[in-house]
Amino acid sequence: MDVSGNSLPSAPDGVKRRVCYFYDPEVGNYYYGQGHPMKPHRMRMTHALLAHYGLLQHMQVHKPFPARDRDLCRFHADDYVSFLRSITPETQQDHMRQLKRFNVGEDCPVFDGLYSFCQTYAGGSVGGAVKLNHGQCDIAVNWAGGLHHAKKCEASGFCYVNDIVLAILELLKMHERVLYVDIDIHHGDGVEEAFYTTDRVMTVSFHKFGDYFPGTGDLRDIGYGKGKYYSLNVPLDDGIDDESYHVLFKPLIGKVMEVFRPGAVVLQCGADSLSGDRLGCFNLSIKGHAECVKYMRSFNVPLLLLGGGGYTIRNVARCWCYETGVALGIEVDDKMPEHEYYEYFGPDYTLHVAPSNMENKNTRLLLDSIRSKLLENLSKLQHAPSVKFQERPPDSDLGEEVEDHDDRDERWDPDSDMDIDVERHILPSKVKREIVEPQLNDMEDLKRTREQLRASDTAVVETSVKALDICSQPTDEDSVKDEEKTVNDLAREMDLK
Numbered sequence: 213m214d215v216s217g218n219s220l221p222s223a224p225d226g227v228k229r230r231v232c233y234f235y236d237p238e239v240g241n242y243y244y245g246q247g248h249p250m251k252p253h254r255m256r257m258t259h260a261l262l263a264h265y266g267l268l269q270h271m272q273v274h275k276p277f278p279a280r281d282r283d284l285c286r287f288h289a290d291d292y293v294s295f296l297r298s299i300t301p302e303t304q305q306d307h308m309r310q311l312k313r314f315n316v317g318e319d320c321p322v323f324d325g326l327y328s329f330c331q332t333y334a335g336g337s338v339g340g341a342v343k344l345n346h347g348q349c350d351i352a353v354n355w356a357g358g359l360h361h362a363k364k365c366e367a368s369g370f371c372y373v374n375d376i377v378l379a380i381l382e383l384l385k386m387h388e389r390v391l392y393v394d395i396d397i398h399h400g401d402g403v404e405e406a407f408y409t410t411d412r413v414m415t416v417s418f419h420k421f422g423d424y425f426p427g428t429g430d431l432r433d434i435g436y437g438k439g440k441y442y443s444l445n446v447p448l449d450d451g452i453d454d455e456s457y458h459v460l461f462k463p464l465i466g467k468v469m470e471v472f473r474p475g476a477v478v479l480q481c482g483a484d485s486l487s488g489d490r491l492g493c494f495n496l497s498i499k500g501h502a503e504c505v506k507y508m509r510s511f512n513v514p515l516l517l518l519g520g521g522g523y524t525i526r527n528v529a530r531c532w533c534y535e536t537g538v539a540l541g542i543e544v545d546d547k548m549p550e551h552e553y554y555e556y557f558g559p560d561y562t563l564h565v566a567p568s569n570m571e572n573k574n575t576r577l578l579l580d581s582i583r584s585k586l587l588e589n590l591s592k593l594q595h596a597p598s599v600k601f602q603e604r605p606p607d608s609d610l611g612e613e614v615e616d617h618d619d620r621d622e623r624w625d626p627d628s629d630m631d632i633d634v635e636r637h638i639l640p641s642k643v644k645r646e647i648v649e650p651q652l653n654d655m656e657d658l659k660r661t662r663e664q665l666r667a668s669d670t671a672v673v674e675t676s677v678k679a680l681d682i683c684s685q686p687t688d689e690d691s692v693k694d695e696e697k698t699v700n701d702l703a704r705e706m707d708l709k
Contacts (some may be wrong), residue, residue, distance in 0.1 A: 228541050229509065232349035233271040234336035235259050239356050242329045245321050249490055249523040250370040252329070255356050257529035257553045262536055264551040270540050272349060276339050278331035279378070283338060283608055287377045287406065289365035296372060297327045313366075320367035330373040333357045337375035337518060341382035342607050344476060344514040351515045351539045355532045358480045358520030360400040361426060369398065369426060370521075377406045379516060380413055380478060382608055387475030387514075388412065388598060391468060394419070395461075395504050396482020396520040397492045399429030399445070403480075409439040411597045414472050418461065418485075420493060421447030431582060434589055441589050444468070446582060449573040450493040454500030456574050460583055461504055467587060469511055473596040479508050481535060482520030483528040487567040490523035495567045498531045505535045515539075526556045530563050 240256025262268050284293045295310055304311060304322045311317045323329075333356040340352030360376055361369030376392065380403070383390045392407070394400035394417040407413035419429050435443040446460055484492040486501055508515055517539060522528035537544040548554070548561045 227512070229350040229539065230348075231271040231536075231539050232274060232340060232343045232352045233262075233268070233536070234274050234276045234339055234352070234354040234356070236275055236332045236336070236356070239329070239332055242323065242325055244323055244370070248321065248370075251523075251525050252356070254522065254525040254528045255519075257525060257556065258355055258532045260551050260553055261529055261533035261548075264549040265533060265537070265544050267533070267536055267540060267542065267544070270542065271353075271536075274339065274343075276332060276336035276354070278328070279334040279338060279373075279375075280331070283378065284330070284334060284373055286381055287364060287374060288362075292365040296330060299326065300324070315366040315368060316372075319370055320372060326372065333359065334373045334375040334378055337379040337516070338382050338608055340516050341379040341476075344516060345383065345386040345607065350512075351509070351517060353517045353536060353539060355481075355517075355519040358396070358482060358518030360394060360396065360480055360482075360520060361398070361402045363402055363405065368402065371402065374402045374406070376400075376403050376478060376480060376518060379518075380407070383476045383478070383514075383516070384412060385607065389414070389472060389474045389596065391472060391474035391477045392416065392480070393465065393477065393504075393508065394480040394482070394520075395485055395501065396480055397485040397489070397494055398424075398482065398521060399426055400480060401426050401428045404428075404433075404443050404445075407439065408435055408443060409437045411438050411442050411594070414442045414444070414468060414474070416444040416446070416465065416468060418446040418448060418457070420450070421445075422449070424493075431585060441593050442472075444586055444589065446586065448494070449578070451495050451570045451572040452574045453495045453567060453572050454497055454503070456572060456576075456579055457494075457496060457500060458503060459576075459579050462507060463583060464586055464590075465507065467590050469513075471590055471593050471595055474513060476514040476516070477508055477511070478516045478518065479505065480518050480520045481505065481532065483522030483531045484520070486522070486524070486527050486531060487570075488524055488527060488565070489521075491521070492523070495570050495572065497567045498527070498534050498564050500567075501531055502535045502538050505538045509539065527565060529553075530557070530565070534563055 235255070240253045240259075242252040244250045244252075281293055281297065292314055295307075295314055295316075299307060299310075299316070299322050301322050301324060304317070311322075316322060333354070336354035337357035340354050340357075343349050343352050354375075357375040357379070359371035359374065362371040362374035380390050380392060390413050392400070392403055392413060392415045394403070394415070396417075397420050399419040399421070400415065400417040404415045404417065407415055417429055421429055429445040429447055431445055431447050433443060433445050434441050444464065446464065448457075481501070481504075483489070483501065485494045485496050486492065487495045487497060505517065517535065519532065522531070534544060544563060546562045546564050548557055548563055554561065
C-alpha cells in the first residue's frame with residue numbers, strides 16, 4: 213500500500229502544511245463509566261489508524277505536557293479546579309454539596325484519573341496554540357480536545373475543562389483576532405459565553421437547535437456590547453446532508469474570513485454531526501464533515517484542529533483519521549489497513565460509510581433565510597477591529613514536551629504492535645447512569661439563565677483580554693489591583709510586566 217497518498221487536487225489545498233499532532237498514549241485508558249457514551253478509547257482507535265495509514269511520519273508528533281492548576285485557572289475558578297483535582301470515586305459521597313454545585317455526577321461523572329484526563333486534553337490544546345504562536349507549524353491537531361460545554365465553574369455535557377477557551381486565550385497573546393468555528397452537532401455554548409462581549413474573538417456554531425442539549429444557540433443570539441455581531445449561531449434541524457450544510461458553511465465562513473480577518477482559527481470538529489451517531493441526528497458523510505476542514509485549511513491561516521463530540525466511536529476514528537489526512541494534504545485509501553482495532557470496522561473495513569436515507573428537515577427556504585440573516589449581521593461588523601500591541605505577554609510554560617521522534621522506526625512501523633496501545637485494566641467508575649440528553653423546554657427561563665451565565669463567564673475572559681490589550685504598560689500585581697477592580701487571579705497568572 214502506498215501510505216503516502218496523493219496530494220489533494222485543488223490548488224490551495226494541494227500545498228503541504230507543517231502539522232503538529234498531540235497525543236498521549238494514556239488518554240484511551242480513561243473511562244467515564246458503564247453505559248456512558250463518551251469513550252476516550254476513540255482517541256486510541258484514531259491514533260492506530262493514523263499509524264497504520266502511515267500518516268504519523270508526515271507530522272511532528274508530541275506528547276502534551278499536562279496543563280497545571282494555574283494554566284486551568286486562566287479561565288476556570290480556583291475552587292472548581294481544586295475540586296476537580298481532589299475528587300475521586302471513593303470520596304465523592306462525602307462531597308455531595310460540591311458535586312451539585314459544580315454539576316458533576318450525572319452527565320459528567322467522577323471517574324478514576326479525572327483530573328489527569330483534564331490536564332492531558334487541555335495541555336494538548338494549549339500546546340498546539342503555543343506551537344502556532346511560535347510559527348513552528350501551520351496546523352496543530354489535538355483530537356482529545358474540543359470539550360466546548362465546560363463553564364468557568366461547572367462541568368457540562370461530558371466536559372470538565374474548556375480547553376478551547378484556554379487555547380484561544382493563548383492565541384490572543386500573539387494574534388489580534390481569533391476565529392472559533394464549531395461543527396459539533398451541539399451548540400458551542402461554553403466558548404460563546406466566554407467571549408460573548410469581546411470583538412477579538414468571533415464564535416460561529418453550526419448545531420442542532422430546538423428541544424436538544426444544551427438548548428442554546430438561537431439565531432438571535434449575536435453577542436453583547438463590544439461583542440455584538442461577533443457571535444454567529446446557525447440553528448439546524450434533523451437530517452441535514454452534505455449539500456445543505458455547505459450551502460450555509462462556505463458562504464458564511466467565507467464572509468467571516470473576509471470581514472473579521474482572523475490571525476488564527478480554531479476549528480472544533482465534533483464528529484457527532486456525522487450520519488449514524490449514537491446521540492446525533494444529522495446526516496453528514498465523513499467527506500462532507502471533512503470538507504469544512506479542507507475549506508478552513510485553504511485560507512492558509514494558522515489553524516488549530518480539535519475533537520469534541522462523537523459517540524459511534526468507529527465513525528469518530530474514521531472521521532478524524534481522514535481529517536488528519538486533509539490537514540496534511542494527503543488523500544488516504546478507503547480500504548482500511550489491518551490493525552489492532554480492525555474488527556470494529558466490519559463488515560466493509562472501509563474508511564468511508566454511506567449516509568442514511570433519513571429525511572432532511574432543513575428546507576431550502578429555511579437555509580436561505582438563515583444565510584440571509586447571518587450575512588446581514590456580518591454586514592454590520594466593523595472590518596477587522598484592531599488592537600494595539602507593543603509587548604506580548606509570556607507564553608504558557610508547558611515544560612519540556614516529550615516528542616515521539618526518537619523512536620520513529622518502532623512507533624511508526626505499520627506492522628509494529630504499538631506498545632502505546634496495550635490496554636491496562638481500568639476499574640469502572642462507581643457512577644452508573646442511563647443516557648438521557650437534558651431537555652430544556654422553558655425558553656424564557658433558559659434565556660434568563662444564559663444571560664446570567666454569560667455575565668459570569670465573560671467577566672473572567674474580559675479581564676484576560678483587557679490584560680492582553682494593556683500589556684505594553686509596566687505593571688505589577690499591586691498596581692493592577694488599584695487600577696482595575698475586576699482583575700482577578702486569571703490576569704495575575706498571565707505575568708504581565
